[in-house]
Amino acid sequence: xxxxxxxxxxxxxxxGTSVKIECRSLDxxxxxxxxxxxxxxxxxxxxxxxxxxxxxxxxxxxxKDKFLINHASLTLSTLTVTSAHPEDxxxxxxxxxxxxxxxxxxxxxxxxRLTVT
Amino acid sequence: KQxxxxxxxxxxxxxxxxxxxxxxxxxxxxxxxxxxxxxxGKGLTSLLLIQSSQREQTSGRLNASLDKSSGRSxxxxxxxxxxxxxxxxxxxxxxxxYKLTFGKGTLxxxxx
Numbered sequence: 001x002x003x004x005x006x007x008x009x010x011x012x013x014x015x016g017t018s019v020k021i022e023c024r025s026l027d028x029x030x031x032x033x034x035x036x037x038x039x040x041x042x043x044x045x046x047x048x049x050x051x052x053x054x055x056x057x058x059x060x061x062x063x064k065d066k067f068l069i070n071h072a073s074l075t076l077s078t079l080t081v082t083s084a085h086p087e088d089x090x091x092x093x094x095x096x097x098x099x100x101x102x103x104x105x106x107x108x109x110x111x112x113r114l115t116v117t
Numbered sequence: 118k119q120x121x122x123x124x125x126x127x128x129x130x131x132x133x134x135x136x137x138x139x140x141x142x143x144x145x146x147x148x149x150x151x152x153x154x155x156x157x158g159k160g161l162t163s164l165l166l167i168q169s170s171q172r173e174q175t176s177g178r179l180n181a182s183l184d185k186s187s188g189r190s191x192x193x194x195x196x197x198x199x200x201x202x203x204x205x206x207x208x209x210x211x212x213x214x215y216k217l218t219f220g221k222g223t224l225x226x227x228x229x
Contacts, residue, residue, distance in 0.1 A: 006160075034217070043121070043206070043219040044161075057214070093160055095217075105151075106217060110160035 006109035023094030029074035030096035123220035140207030
């Protein structure tokens with residue numbers, strides 16, 4: 001149980017375009033979802049936390065107008081990278097928690113490799 | 118601000134060896150600590166989760182310990198195998214927003 005999927009697994013886009021990444025909880029209701037970014041040889045950095053039906057909470061230094069997060073249902077959250085630039089190239093990973101307040105375990109998706117040319 | 122450090126950054130061992138990976142954190146006010154495995158270009162696989170009230174957890178050849186007061190955790194891998202080769206990440210959960218803070222990981226290579 002507790003499976004989280006991400007789509008797409010890899011995406012290449014041109015500079016200036018927007019890219020949407022989906023994160024789905026397949027067998028549980030995800031009250032809270034998290035989006036992380038991981039640069040090569042670096043640790044995962046939390047970008048934002050979203051609770052179903054409410055606005056996402058962004059970490060300091062993350063541009064909310066550039067990284068749009070929507071958590072419209074208990075099984076789906078999306079991250080849209082708007083006007084992508086090469087420096088946005090990274091590995092994006094989502095996680096989901098089945099309880100509000102997210103003290104319970106987070107289940108991670110397989111990640112999406114974004115390359116901006 | 119919570120900081121998580123993992124030592125060593127990389128480790129190469131021959132097959133069959135027992136090994137220890139170390140994790141330290143600066144703020145002992147945590148809810149839990151988790152060890153993950155990450156294969157190249159892949160997502161995270163949860164290995165062990167230790168609640169703040171616990172001292173250790175075991176799963177197969179893996180044993181993780183937690184000393185919350187000193188801000189330390191170790192992951193012990195017994196009888197290592199080439200299939201154990203991966204990056205091992207330590208993460209602590211804490212704070213009012215239950216945030217997970219990750220270390221940079223230890224890249225483990227087990228040579229046949």
